[in-house]
Amino acid sequence: MFNNISTQANKLVSLTRRSNKKSKTKVLSITSGKGGVGKSTLSANIAYLLAKNGKNVIILDADIGLANLQVLFNIKPLNTIYDYIKNSCSLEEVISPTMYKNVSLVAGASGHQYTLQNSSMIFTRIVEDIISLNRYDILLIDTGAGISQEVQELLFLSDNILAVTTTDPSALTDLYALIKMVSIKKDKLLICFNYTLKYETGAAIINSIIKLAQKNKLNRKFMVQYIGNVSESKTISTTNRLRKLFADQFKQDSVTIELELVVDNLILYME
Numbered sequence: 001m002f003n004n005i006s007t008q009a010n011k012l013v014s015l016t017r018r019s020n021k022k023s024k025t026k027v028l029s030i031t032s033g034k035g036g037v038g039k040s041t042l043s044a045n046i047a048y049l050l051a052k053n054g055k056n057v058i059i060l061d062a063d064i065g066l067a068n069l070q071v072l073f074n075i076k077p078l079n080t081i082y083d084y085i086k087n088s089c090s091l092e093e094v095i096s097p098t099m100y101k102n103v104s105l106v107a108g109a110s111g112h113q114y115t116l117q118n119s120s121m122i123f124t125r126i127v128e129d130i131i132s133l134n135r136y137d138i139l140l141i142d143t144g145a146g147i148s149q150e151v152q153e154l155l156f157l158s159d160n161i162l163a164v165t166t167t168d169p170s171a172l173t174d175l176y177a178l179i180k181m182v183s184i185k186k187d188k189l190l191i192c193f194n195y196t197l198k199y200e201t202g203a204a205i206i207n208s209i210i211k212l213a214q215k216n217k218l219n220r221k222f223m224v225q226y227i228g229n230v231s232e233s234k235t236i237s238t239t240n241r242l243r244k245l246f247a248d249q250f251k252q253d254s255v256t257i258e259l260e261l262v263v264d265n266l267i268l269y270m271e
């Protein structure tokens, strides 16, 4: 099952990365095996903190059919990725500024069945086109959950992948499935725990996952890098409901400090 990667996607991905080697834009995907673990929340706040660290960031909402970053950023985009795929708007027209300096958004479209239009490769063109602009330091992609073909396509296009998980047993089972899939083609996966009070809890779980991966003889060159944890907090759910970013609204809060450490590590480990 985990070997079932589209060869067509693979071919195009290698072409894409080769043709864009000169661009300064690094692609970072934020993904998860299980849904609802906090990917979009962390993606939006990580984009904000990366921009605070001097990076020019564009964030792409690639959750097919369930777009919600425009809600977190509290904007009503004129165009969505769906319009771009249909060729009814230009690249510049699908990029929306946000209220945060150096953070732009390509909004997703809720309720659309992209796959009816284009069965695969729906994201490759926009990712390649954004890279070709050579304008952004980081293209941050908020993927849907799971290991669908669309998610695989995005992950294999990415220079860096950050998996978000909780300590919930089903989230960990799904994380391992994601690790197996990513390890086929990539050498590294960064991991962040959400809803997790203690840094050490994540570290202990990652150690057991590494042992399991060694026992199961996954790609020897492959490494997982634990980069930090974010606690469960009402600050996060409340600011989300108010369509604001907790990292901006509550700069001194412990969850913002935790996420700042995650972002420091991201900058350190990103290729």
Ligand SMILES: Nc1ncnc2c1ncn2[C@@H]1O[C@H](COP(=O)(O)OP(=O)(O)OP(=O)(O)O)[C@@H](O)[C@H]1O
Residues within 6 Å of the ligand: 032, 034, 035, 036, 037, 038, 039, 040, 041, 042, 063, 144, 145, 194, 195, 230, 231, 232, 233, 234, 236, 237, 238, 240, 241
């Ligand atoms: N650390 C946290 N503490 C409290 N609530 C949180 C935390 N992280 C996320 N949430 C809440 O959890 C819910 C799910 O978060 P989010 O939408 O970011 O998850 P997701 O992984 O993007 O989900 P999906 O897989 O559906 O895209 C939201 O209501 C959000 O406010």
Ligand SMILES: [Mg+2]
Residues within 6 Å of the ligand: 039, 040, 041, 063, 068, 142
């Ligand atoms: Mg999401």
